[in-house]
């Protein structure tokens with residue numbers, strides 16, 4: 001399978017009967033008060049989680065970020081974002097459903113609402129929408145759930161408002177919202193340079209089978225980067241841009257992705273943030289060990305953690321690893337998923 005054409009994932013999947021008479025190709029009906037424009041009354045977008053199959057972290061930059069060679073792979077765990085217009089007096093609001101709801105901020109700091117605000121500002125529109133997040137991606141788990149919600153809300157509102165924002169502009173807004181947000185929009189697999197926001201799509205030659213051990217709590221991304229710097233200082237190597245070698249993507253890892261060879265990928269997975277995540281949460285070592293003993297080809301912390309990712313040989317092995325992780329009581333839940341997965345995709349645009 002080659003890398004997904006990123007344009008593909010900005011449109012409908014076309015599976016929900018949206019070609020009914022009186023609708024356009026996004027399923028939107030014409031409303032007379034809209035002067036003939038096609039305006040859906042609600043839009044639902046699905047967005048995947050990610051795992052970093054390589055996360056090479058450079059030195060701390062003067063702006064507080066680190067240069068990265070960040071090899072993103074989208075995985076088939078999804079949040080669904082639905083946007084519906086509200087009355088202008090009501091203003092924007094966000095609600096959330098799913099097991100992690102109590103960890104999601106429901107004020108204007110929610111990344112999905114920040115995305116709505118950013119798109120509305122860009123087009124001079126009032127951001128009067130209700131955003132509902134049906135959350136399946138673990139919160140603060142190193143799987144980019146907040147970024148997924150931001151990318152999803154952006155695409156959903158662009159469809160709802162008919163603003164047809166060019167893809168490059170959408171990606172610019174994503175990058176302003178967070179380093180991982182552009183990848184959530186694009187999905188598939190990509191190399192993220194800069195602070196992770198400058199993307200180059202990557203080819204993936206097969207399906208990879210993963211197990212994710214979801215931890216009880218979360219880890220703060222800035223705290224994990226700070227710990228990475230602290231460990232580097234303690235080692236005496238320094239943590240600045242002049243002390244740490246410029247991060248580079250591994251050619252063998254990229255070849256493993258291209259070929260779809262799970263064993264080659266397993267042998268080349270790496271995460272420079274893993275020592276920092278384990279230092280902040282030492283119990284992760286045991287979680288990683290349980291998955292390895294249960295037959296994982298490789299185990300690593302997903303991004304800033306604390307979710308642990310296990311690459312499996314096949315679906316049966318993935319199921320065995322998930323059972324072993326649950327039985328050992330080293331995680332809140334163990335989820336199986338495959339990659340690559342498509343980026344933000346409009347599922348429904350309904351009247």
Ligand SMILES: C[C@@](CO)(OP(=O)(O)O)[C@H](O)COP(=O)(O)OP(=O)(O)OC[C@H]1O[C@@H](n2ccc(N)nc2=O)[C@H](O)[C@@H]1O
Pocket residue numbers: 052055064065066067068070141142143144145147177178179180181194195196221222225302303304305
């Ligand atoms: C570590 C990674 C790996 O993909 O994701 P997670 O595993 O947390 O999901 C990312 O680099 C996280 O990206 P994201 O969560 O979008 O971070 P941002 O909002 O842009 O930045 C939050 C904070 O993380 C730190 N940060 C982030 C990106 C980067 N390249 N260098 C950094 O030092 C900075 O302290 C920054 O203030």
Ligand SMILES: Nc1ncnc2c1ncn2[C@@H]1O[C@H](COP(=O)(O)OP(=O)(O)O)[C@@H](O)[C@H]1O
Pocket residue numbers: 103104105109110111112133138139140141142143144145146147149150218219221304305
């Ligand atoms: N829509 C959102 N979903 C999840 N977290 C959000 C959201 N908006 C803001 N946040 C905040 O972002 C933090 C990081 O969450 P998340 O993106 O899930 O984790 P990570 O950065 O580890 O991938 C959370 O602790 C939460 O306070």
